[in-house]
Amino acid sequence: MDQVSGSSIGVFLIAAIIIIVLAIFLTFVPVMLWISALAAGVRVSIFTLVGMRLRRVTPRKVIAPLIKAEKAGLKLNTNLLESHYLAGGNVDRVVDALVAAHRANMELSFERCAAIDLAGRNVLEAVQMSVNPKVIETPFTAGVAIDGIEVKAKARITVRANIDRLVGGAGEETVIARVGEGIVSTIGSSETHSKVLENPDMISQTVLKKGLDAGTAFEILSIDIADVDIGKNIGAHLQTEQAEADKNIAQAKAEERRAMAVAQEQEMKARVEEMRAKVVEAEAEVPQAIAQALKDGNIGVMDYMNYNNIKADTDMRDAVGHINQNDEDEPDPES
Template sequence: MGLGSISFILIVGLIIIALSVFFTFVPIMLWISALASGVPVGIITLVGMRLRRVIPHRIVNPLIKARKAGLDLTTNQLESHYLAGGNVDRVVDALIAAQRANIPLGFERAAAIDLAGRDVLQAVQMSVNPKVIETPVVAAVAMDGIEVKARARVTVRANIDRLVGGAGEETIIARVGEGIVTTIGSSKTHKDVLENPDSISHTVLNKGLDSGTAFEILSIDIADVDVGKNIGAQLQTDQAEADKRIAQAKAEERRAMAVAQEQEMRARVQEMRAKVVEAEAQVPQAMAEALRTGKLGVMDYMNMQNIMADTEMRGSIGKMGHSHKHSDDKNK
């Protein structure tokens, strides 16, 4: 192979590489598609998107769709929203849906809703086709102590103006549940709620529960109402059981105090008996000492013995008379 042939092959290879890089970096087919759709986008603009790390087809394709729908959008608007982290295709679809439904929605508003984390297309669809939110079972107690369980279906419509900064579905469910509890709790009997479940709907709707939320409540329908437990009777039973336990505890406390006092008295009696025994044990010694020292004469001692014997005899006679009387009473 000659030098000329090698040079030719190198030149062809370099041309192929250059064309590959060119067609990879410059989306010619996308540019042709835009021109065919009547959306003039310059090659320089597409190259600039590449340099700004913007995927061109994510800007051009939504722009073509918007122009075909009659929306006056520019590449700068879509590109700035893309660079901000937004979903350009969803915003354009939402603008087209809003235009078809005669809902006033501008690009800046739609872009703000999208950047706030809301699904702007779903919001537009909910503005046209309201959504039904079903609450979980809410239990409340009427004034007569009977528990009532209710479940509601809330029909809401998205409020475009309050989507940014407005509360979501969880707030609607919580507020409706609070309204149900309030209505049931203010009813005199559970029968009033069962007979007129629509009273819950009227009371809840009059509270303006959709203020500060991203939705507008259209209606609240009570889907199901059931009777639960007799909470009043259960509370009374629990209170009676608690009172019973308190009384038992107090009685046990009094019994323990009585036992402690009895034990204390027994201890005192034992102590007194010990002292008496100790004193009686000292009497003979004292008498012997008195006789020895002459403080007590023999006659005095004999008189004292006679008195003690007489006292003991009288005591014996008294016990015998008492026992005879007790036997007569039993015989009778």
């Protein structure tokens, strides 16, 4: 009995080990993916799939696009797809772009497509845009005509991707900026805003002649003006601002002149006060000088008396003059 139980346990352990080994084998070796590839007509060996595992490449990321390419009639191999995967590219998107280009009868090699993908461009979107052009709408761009009236215009740009210039070519932002610059230049060269309103097509015609798609990843097919609107009277606004600025400058200069006049007046008053102080100081020295002259015998008593008489006569004349001046200033009651 014990012998039978021991043999049953041994069989169970062997079966468990076999199951574990098979699970590890199937996990490491994608047998189901290999069978799917063979069923789709893609000849790939099981050792190739194992090698992908060893090179840290997900086999499904390579084999599934390879099956897609084979069904579309494209001749690719695992080495090309695996190298692009290891370079950090999107293998599935590259194959989709090649299939789309093949169906549209476009000449596009795998190397070119892989280079575009590695450059950060969406190669599938570029191929689709080459077949079906894209419409880019610009925001309202304002320009000022020569008569000073602001004109706002919005344009729709129909572009087609240029596969040959996708690597290193400028993007949509550059195209929009160049078209906006052309709109501003065309409006600014118009004599009046009414000419722009009457014939908005001259904006698109002028902009198209500039070759704005040079150096970009697109080919401009057409530029259509979607909307035109009138903005502010910039000329009048600038004239008003200039007049206000001139007025402020004039006021500032007048204030400067007034301040200078006040300063000069204050300076004159200071000088007058200084002169008055000197006169008072000189008058204070006169009695001392007379006393010293009397003491030294330079003048006599009669000279001093004559000086006082002359001074008194002068004071009297000044007083009479002030009285007459006041009488002339008072209004006549009879009048």
